[in-house]
Ligand SMILES: Cc1cc2nc3c(=O)[nH]c(=O)nc-3n(C[C@H](O)[C@H](O)[C@H](O)COP(=O)(O)OP(=O)(O)OC[C@H]3O[C@@H](n4cnc5c(N)ncnc54)[C@H](O)[C@@H]3O)c2cc1C
Ligand code: FES
């Protein structure tokens with residue numbers, strides 16, 4: 465039987481998803497058409513707003529529903545501006561229109577006969593004066609709805625700090641946030657209105673595709689028309705075959721990097737192979753003596769698993785972008801993209817992570833520290849892809865810290881990010897890993913500073929020696945995020961902070977800002 469992913473033989477299938485209570489089938493749109501543009505321009509659902517068009521402001525926040533391996537409905541917020549429409553195939557799309565009174569979609573099934581009543585999220589926003597100019601409001605409402613549904617499902621209530629974390633990807637220039645946080649608490653006091661999950665599950669079951677999904681659309685280019693393919697295999701075997709057969713195609717995971725190439729740089733990304741439907745790639749499990757994180761695991765799930773074993777890393781988790789970005793973006797994408805200011809690589813390097821690469825039947829592993837060759841260059845060969853990362857469990861026995869330095873506290877790219885790990889034998893440094901992002905063309909370990917610490921007593925004098933060695937390890941650049949001098953000074957200061965937090969006498973607490981709000985959830 466022909467696989468639908470053999471591009472020569474495949475026929476294009478319509479993009480099918482559940483939207484406002486019915487299954488929608490879309491054809492003829494380009495493969496990189498954003499969900500936001502489709503909503504506003506094609507479906508004329510203009511409740512969802514466009515602010516930045518790059519995943520930063522949250523005005524375009526929508527909620528996606530999909531079935532997990534057990535067939536249960538999972539909801540998560542994403543930024544519609546950087547999601548490509550074909551990635552919706554088989555999923556449910558919820559927008560602010562789904563919450564309006566008497567809507568034809570999900571909420572008609574939620575609250576039969578409830579006339580003109582607003583959804584509790586909306587009612588709370590009204591009561592608490594959570595909206596002024598209103599431009600950001602649909603995005604906030606959808607982030608709040610996502611939180612509302614999650615907590616109603618779990619029978620819990622979020623703390624104010626948890627709500628603040630949930631809303632960290634939504635910007636408002638008017639309200640000052642307090643009224644919105646008030647609304648986030650108030651919505652749980654109002655009579656509950658729940659999504660009819662059974663109806664959505666039934667619809668999504670009907671959208672399942674046994675053999676994966678292939679979609680093609682003509683793309684107008686100056687030199688003429690070209691047919692662009694979007695392939696979405698559902699098994700690892702199908703992905704491996706497709707990747708080997710089409711090494712020139714671009715791998716697409718969460719599109720939180722690629723979406724910006726399209727929207728901001730107008731790059732032609734050509735043929736796409738989407739990884740998001742390959743269940744094997746999403747796995748997070750203990751394999752032997754390592755924590756294995758599949759490349760397609762969402763950043764949110766991957767960080768949760770890491771923080772469960774190293775709670776001191778909670779701050780980096782919560783300050784890595786925002787919930788919508790972490791729901792869409794993947795650990796594999798962060799590692800493969802290889803930005804020198806990516807936040808996962810320094811942490812993973814400090815944890816001695818290995819990266820697993822796959823091409824055909826060949827699987828090879830290497831230390832993540834060896835994967836990056838030069839600025840945005842890595843060891844991937846044509847036809848190869850990142851299959852996962854493996855973190856030895858022994859690495860969690862060290863004292864691990866992740867320090868993210870950025871201009872804005874929430875949802876900002878790092879000027880510098882440090883992953884630091886140390887194990888002491890009595891007073892002596894028995895092992896040490898110092899990995900920094902933002903200090904060189906790639907994320908890399910500070911070999912000379914590590915050498916200055918290893919085998920030495922863990923004292924202020926030793927720290928001073930390692931700080932001096934850091935200046936030999938790195939010659940950072942000045943750019944819009946920080947000057948070279950600032951970067952070096954901060955990198956050195958973070959060593960001091962590591963010492964203050966891990967010294968034998970009178971250690972300071974590891975001051976992870978939001979750690980107490982997330983720990984109860986860090987159980988996956
Ligand atoms: C608003 C915003 C905030 C952000 N904040 C942060 C932040 O705080 N810290 C940070 O580090 N990053 C941040 N990012 C960047 C981005 O979220 C991450 O790099 C993300 O992990 C990319 O993953 P993705 O799945 O979205 O990758 P995609 O965008 O789908 O792909 C990125 C690249 O990786 C390749 N790729 C993806 N998966 C694989 C694979 N399995 N094998 C081989 N190649 C693959 C793609 O071909 C592409 O070249 C932010 C982005 C936005 C838009
Ligand atoms: S429009 Fe700003 S995040 Fe999408």
Ligand code: FES
Nearest residue numbers: 596597636637638
């Ligand atoms: S109410 Fe005006 S931007 Fe939020």
